[in-house]
Amino acid sequence: AGRTTCELRFAVEVAPPSALAFPTLESELGLLASVSIEPSVKGQVDEYSISPELPPGLQLDTKKGTISGTPTELAEEATYVVTAANSSGSATADLTFAVKVKPPVSLKYPDLASQFTAGEETDGEPEVV
Numbered sequence: 001a002g003r004t005t006c007e008l009r010f011a012v013e014v015a016p017p018s019a020l021a022f023p024t025l026e027s028e029l030g031l032l033a034s035v036s037i038e039p040s041v042k043g044q045v046d047e048y049s050i051s052p053e054l055p056p057g058l059q060l061d062t063k064k065g066t067i068s069g070t071p072t073e074l075a076e077e078a079t080y081v082v083t084a085a086n087s088s089g090s091a092t093a094d095l096t097f098a099v100k101v102k103p104p105v106s107l108k109y110p111d112l113a114s115q116f117t118a119g120e121e122t123d124g125e126p127e128v129v
Contacts, residue, residue: 081094
């Protein structure tokens with residue numbers, strides 16, 4: 001009977017993030033319309049980044065990856081690359097959208113009476129939704 005030994009050296013590393021994805025986003029975001037989208041990702045993420053910079057009023061939370069805010073300026077369609085990274089690597093996801101003035105959904109005149117008298121002037125302010 002004998003005995004033998006060997007020395008093993010190994011390192012335990014964090015796996016790089018993978019499967020970074022965002023919910024389906026409209027191709028046109030509304031000017032002055034609130035936005036909040038949260039990513040899904042597999043693995044540990046130390047930091048999120050985005051390129052190019054988001055339109056004014058929108059921001060990326062570099063710890064959670066959430067994109068939120070209210071766009072304050074119009075922006076042409078562009079593709080934004082979000083990167084989730086840790087010490088072992090990274091994963092990316094593309095978001096493509098523009099910031100546009102959205103058409104109104106409805107128009108109401110809430111202060112107008114339901115009946116009018118012929119020949120009398122009426123006045124009412126519209127409510128745009």
